[in-house]
Amino acid sequence: MAAVRVEEVLAAAEEQEAEKRRSITVEKELELEFDLGNLLAVDRNPPAAAGLRGDVPRREALLRALARDNTQLLVAQLWELPAERAGGAGGPLVARLPEPAFRLPREKPPPRPRPPTRWEQFARLKGIRRRKRTSLVWDEEAKEWRRRWGYRRAGGDPARAWLAEVPANADPEEDQFARLRREKRERVARNELNRLRNLARAHRAGTAVPAAPLHPTGHQSREELGHVARVARVSTASLGRFQPRLPKEPAEPPSRNGGKKRRFEPLLGNLAAERSRQLELLRDMGSKKPVLDITRAVNKQLRQEEAEAAAAKGKKQSKRGKRGRRQQRVGRSSKRGGARRQQQQRPASSSSSTAGGGKRKKA
């Protein structure tokens, strides 16, 4: 799109309304500094000191004139920008702003660090430092390096452990396998409880809740990454409404359920609307009936002719495979007696017994 220069247009309009409009030229000692990306104009000219010390109405008038002049200069700068017509020929004229240069200060205070968890406090107290664990562990029985956990872990598959020793101080009647499972369940539940407690503590302290699941780790599955991408898209000031899609991201239709299973009409919804919908459905169903019958009759006639031709020639026809299969299906369901099936079978019954049998033998 060609950039439209509108200064001439403005000057022409100016000449027409020269008496009514104020002057658009503003005289300033120092030039203003403009950051058009932020729509910012910085005026370093010292204001008229006498005017500011005067009474309120004069001060107001002076400030208003100052604001008007500076705005005029800013708008004049905006009109200098390359502009285009948005939305085709008749759309509004839109200027393309440059990148903002001025770094705006933070609106909200920076997030505070989260409070240390119970374990972190304890570790700091005792001086326990984090040891980096090796990913592979030497397995004596298998005589090779195996993973610490996961598929083919060192120490064998825990599901296949066939021996569980009864400890000396335990009840001999107790089921050891059940005990191990129960303890694992309790451990998992306790860990989960503590994790939630730490989150609650961080939330109560007013700090940012650690968004650990939202940071890329490299071990996330496709679904997790999709979920994270969705969260990131929605985390804008407009809740993701004007967020452009990534090159290969599919356009997601807004689901009112939020990803839950399919949605049905409300139970006690508008019954009158439901009734009218059903009547319309009935009307549609009723109107189509004669058309289908004619088609069926024509097809039946054609098939009859084909069957006769096949019987006369004794050669294989192209539609015999379907007829052969239909013949097999009739044998299974005798009671239902669907009109279509029987009607199709009867004209072909004379020839399909040989034709279908021939096809079946070949297959």
Add this chain to the structure above:
Amino acid sequence: MAAARSPRGRRVTSAPRPLPLPARSPRVRCGAMRPLTEAETRAVFEKLGRYIGENIQLLVDRPDGTYCFRLHRDRVYYLSEKLLKVATSIPRDNLVSLGTCFGKFTKTQKFRLSVTALDFLAPYAKYKVWVKPGSEQSFLYGNHVLKSGLGRITENTAQYQGVVVYSMADVPLGFGVAAKSTQECRKVDPMAIVVFHQADVGEYVRNEDTLT
């Protein structure tokens, strides 16, 4: 449940074990009562239309009240709006039946009409078959209607047309499918089947526990 102890000697209780849930019937797919979807409505109307034709709109659009179809546990019920509002206050596990059951959707989403719909099919039936008193009982036991038991049949009944079966005293006995058209019924031998049995009022006694 054992209470574990943290290194500091404080009691750390783990999360409570989930309560054992009451046993549910295994085939509850969507337990909630809900209106029929477009496809389901079409299937039901097609099936009903085979017996009563365009009189379905008399069922849908009634002058004496608003009646509607609702699906509950794969069964289609026909009930008035008043009854529906009352039925919403019953928990879905305890709700057995509401209004009149017209039929059910099978596992493959085909609609099967049941005998409990007879009261609504009989007055609007387009094609009727009257059965002789001698073979009434045979039909009520679930057998097909033979030519020897056929009393009357509506003129120009097509083959495989849905028909409602009556006794000679005009009492609706059930419904079925015409095995032969009216013309063929005249010519066929007495032991041939003329009406395939689909449902009869004897099922109220035979299948007492499975009818809803």
